[in-house]
Amino acid sequence: MNIPFSGQIINMCAALLLLIAFAMLSQRRILSLINLFALQGLILAASTSVVAYSSHQTHLYYSAALTLVLKAMILPWILHRLIRKLNIKWDVETMFNIPTTMLAGLGLVVFAFNLAAPVSQMAGTITRSTLGIAMASVLLSFLMMITRSKAVPQVVGFLAMENGLFFAATSATYGMPMVVELGIALDVLVAMFILGIFFFQIRTAFDSLDLHHMEKLKED
Amino acid sequence: MFASFGVLPMDVILGVVVFWLVLGMAGLVLQNSRLIARIIFPLGALGSLALAGAALAGLDETSTAILPLGLPDLPFHLRMDALSAFFLLLLGSASIGISVFSAGYFRDMPKASLGPLCLEYHLFLASMALVFLADDAYLFMVAWESMALSSYFLVTTDHDQPEVRRAGFLYLLIAHVGAISILMCFGVMQGGHGDYTFGAMRHAHLTTSWASAVFFLALFGFGAKAGILPLHAWLPEAHPAAPSPVSAMMSGIMLKTAIYGILRITFDLLGMQLWWWGVAALALGLLTALFGVIFAAVQVDMKRLLAYSSIENIGFILTGVGLTIIFHDSHKDALAALALTASLYHALNHAFMKGLLFLGTGSILHATGERHLGKFGGLIRQMPKLALLMLVGALALAGLPPLNGFVSEWLLLQAFLLSPGLPQPYINMLVPIAAAALVLAAALAGYVMVKFYGVIFLGQPRDSSLAKVHDAGLWERAGMLCMVIGCIALGVFPTFVILHLDHVTEMLVHHSLSVSAAKTGWLLLTPIQAERASYGPLVLLLIIAGGGLLIALAVKKLVHGRLRRGPAWDCGFPAQTARMQDTAEGFGQPIRQIFEWYMGVVRQVPTPFDKHPHFHSETHDLLWNIFYAPVKRLNDAIGKQLGKLQHGRIHIYLLYSFLTLLALLAFVR
Known part of the structure; x- marks a missing residue:
């Protein structure tokens, strides 16, 4: 099989993304989680620029720059500030049994590859083989949101899911139109701000960011 | 009349609709509630008068219009034909009195609730007019729903009381279930062309089974609005909850929009009628009539009693519609025209007589603050003018000549009596039973009215507070007088009414009654042949008036002066109070006894050893x-x-x- 050099780099990036998704799924420390998220943004930006270089899609350069600035710098920075202010930097989270979560994640990856197989056969892009990984990282991030009990890791899961979606878009169709991408970037930023405000509200209401307390809000 | 000025009746009616909407808005803006009551409502009554006049003028012509409103590429289609014009006439003529009455009834209401009420009231009127004018399913549903919503808000005027909110919710719920059914009915009727104008539906060809689906969807949907069994549950709840003029309007006019819908779909939009639809409608109508009248007989709340009586009257009208379908399918067009005339006539009559009685209960409620029949008695002394006006309504509703209730019931019975000769032998055998049931309902209606009028107005006051009660105000009496005039005119000049109804029967069943009805001159009403049956109301009125006068004179001459007053026999129990009179519960007791298996009666009877004996009995709807x-x-x-x-x-x-x-x-x- 003869894959061009750029293709090999993209495949490596994809593998790294999948690895990071699993790492995030099993990470207990909130600070490490944010660092992993920043790393994910960095790899995403790198792989997007390689795709832009190899397919001569200039608008992908802008996407890559946007990803780099927003997801590898601004969002992690906001998150860092948040956890410092909330004083939960060193929090260790109790969570669902990690090996079981990993096993479920493996199942999801198999499902995602199975799902992506017919689509990537139709796609004519250089990155088509990575579509399965993109889907898998979306699903893994979702799984992470489900298994976490505190608010900040859930938001990180949400942002990581958006990363996965972005990667899926680049690998299937060389990215979305610029307007859509800008819109999504803005959405993510705004969501981050709103959720940051919510963190403080939740903490003043329940004295903790543990979401189990919100079960009291249920109407009987 | 209007054509000579170059104005079409349709234009006048649309003008009135806009006028009503403007009046409603003005009610929100005006600051003084007395001003709203005294100016807006009488102006609304003038609008009703204009509407009635235009509808009367438009009975013999068909005009269409397209309003560039609604959604883009989906304008509102309007059409006024004889059927629309007849129901517009009903709306206009019956709402004159109600609006005039409202001018008096709502005068003391706080501005905060009168402003919205004024808006909803006129919106209600306008949307009913649009229901009758609509010529596409789109406008029809828009008008139908705004009618339901505005009347919901009118019903829940006193929304601070939980039972009013409950009644309003029940009404809204059933109204919406019905509306969904009507929507599905239109969906079937457009026949897959996607064209929802009535014009297209008239030309759509449906198979027999689809047409049957349309008919029964329409019967269900409109039945929910009319209170046909078993969709009647909202009526006895909503009518007592609503202010009296609103009850009058809902019972007198809004229920008839459902009859309009059934007639429009069955005879105009569907190209066919099958006899077994008629049988279903007939059976349902009879059941509804009997159910309504029996439950009316055992009620102790005066407005609930009238609400059940409305169910009965709707049953009457539906029976007539069913009979029309049977006759029309058997090509007995003269009989179909007779049955249809009777139904339409009864719809018109009911608007006046039930409107009158509901308005009267409003005056009583105003004066006493009480709805329970057990608190009244002897009101004829405190409210003599009201008692006279109500007497006309009660007699009309009881179906006594020479008032209007008799005419339509008599016509319907004539239609039943002339029915032998139908091709279906089983129906031939069943029709006499149906006629007997109808007569039973009519007779029980008389019983109900005796109870209603007797317990409220006759006898001794059951409550000491009744002594200070004042009579109805001028506006209220003026409004009721309009209804009384309607009752008498419709009763005394039936041939004129039938002459105008001809346009409708001509349109729906292609035959008219006046050829035979007025054959012997306008004085005598002869539905089919003079040899079989005829009715001369004016003559009867003169005989009754003359006879009454003679008897009064004779009594004065022969008996007066020889009267001896003594104490009544007291059964050996000397302490008699007014509370020992026959009560509403007591009067309804025989009926309750007979039909107990038919209703859920909960009784609480004291034992002989009770220190404080208390009897309590409640009748539920099974x-x-x-x-x-x-x-x-x-x-x-x-x-x-x-x-x-x-x-x-x-x-x-x-x-x-x-x-x-x-x-x-x-x-x-």
Whole structure:
């Protein structure tokens, strides 16, 4: 099989993304989680620029720059500030049994590859083989949101899911139109701000960011 | 009349609709509630008068219009033909009195609730007019729903009381179930062309089974509005809850929009009628009439009593419609025209007599603040003018000549009596039973009216507070007088009314009654042949008036001066009070005894050793348990099961969306 050099780099990036998704799924420390998220943004930006270089899609350069600035710098920075202010930097989270979560994640990856197989056969892009990984990282991030009990890791899961979606878009169709991408970037930023405000509200209401307390809000 | 000025009746009617809407808005803006009552409502009555005049002028012509309103590329189609014009006439003429009455009734209401009420009231009138004018399903549904919503807000005027809110919700719920059915009915009728104008529906060709589906969907949908069994449950709740002029309007006019809908769809839009539809409508109508009148006989709340009586009258009208369908399918057009005339006539009559009685209960409620029949008695002394006006309404509703209720019931019975000769032998055998049931209902209606009038106005006051009660105000009496004039005119000049109804029967069943009805001159009403039956109301009126006068003179001459007053025999129990009179419960007792298996009676009888004996008896509607309670239980059970989905744990919610996502992904693969 003869894959061009750029293709090999993209495949490596994809593998790294999948690895990071699993790492995030099993990470207990909130600070490490944010660092992993920043790393994910960095790899995403790198792989997007390689795709832009190899397919001569200039608008992908802008996407890559946007990803780099927003997801590898601004969002992690906001998150860092948040956890410092909330004083939960060193929090260790109790969570669902990690090996079981990993096993479920493996199942999801198999499902995602199975799902992506017919689509990537139709796609004519250089990155088509990575579509399965993109889907898998979306699903893994979702799984992470489900298994976490505190608010900040859930938001990180949400942002990581958006990363996965972005990667899926680049690998299937060389990215979305610029307007859509800008819109999504803005959405993510705004969501981050709103959720940051919510963190403080939740903490003043329940004295903790543990979401189990919100079960009291249920109407009987 | 209007044509000579170059104005079409349709234009006048649209003008009145706009005028009503403007009046409603003005009610919101005006600051003084006395001003709203004294100016806006009488102006609304003038609008009603203009509407009635235009509708009368438009009975013999058909005009159409397209309003560039509504959605883009989907304008409102309007059409006024004889059927629309007749029901517009009903709306206009009956609402004159109601609006005039409202001018007096609402004068003391606080501005905060009168402003919105004024808006809803005129919106209600305008949307009813648009229901009658609509010539496409779109405008029809828009007008129908705004009619339902505005009347819902009118019903819940006193929304601070929980039972009023409950009644309003029940009404809204049943109205919407009905509206869904009507919508489906239109969906079937457009026949897959996607053209929802009535013009296209007239030309759509439906198979027999689809046409039957249309008819029964329409019967269900409009039955929910009319209160046909078993969709009547909202009527006895909503009417007592609403202010009296609103009850009058809903019972007198709004219920007739349902009759209009059934007639429009069955005879105009559907190209065919099948005799067994008629049998179904006939049976349902009879059941409704009997149910309504029997329950009316045992009620102790005066407005509930009238509400059940409305159910009975709707049953009457539906019976006539069913008979029309049977005759029309058997090509007995003269008889079909007779039955249809009777139904339409009864619809018009009922608007006046029930409107009058509901308005009267409003005056009583105003004066006494009481709805329970057990608190009244002897009001004829405190409210003599009201008592006279109400007497006309009660007599008319009891179906006594020479008032209007008699004419339509008599015509309907004539239609029944002339029915032998139908091709279906079984129906031939069943029709006499149906006629007997109808007569039973009519007779019981008389019983109900004796109870209604007797307990309220006759005898001794059962409550000491009744002594200070004042009579109805001038505006209120003026409004009721309009209704009384309607009752008498419709009763005394039936041939003129039938002459105008001809345009409708000509349009729907292609035959008219006046050829035979007025054959012997306008004095005598002869439905088919003079040899078989005829009725001369004016002559009867003169005889009754003359006879009454003679008897009065004779009594004065022969008896007066020889009168001896003594104490009544007191059965050896000397302490008699007014509370020992026959009560509403007592008067209805025989009926309750006879039909006890038919209704749920809960009785609490004291034992002989009770220190404080207390008797209590309540009559429930068994149909509620049969039709509504299971639906409610099912709904509650489903709600409880669905409630289990709600855990309050955000992870579970996320899991729901995750599983949904996975399932959808697996599905699209």
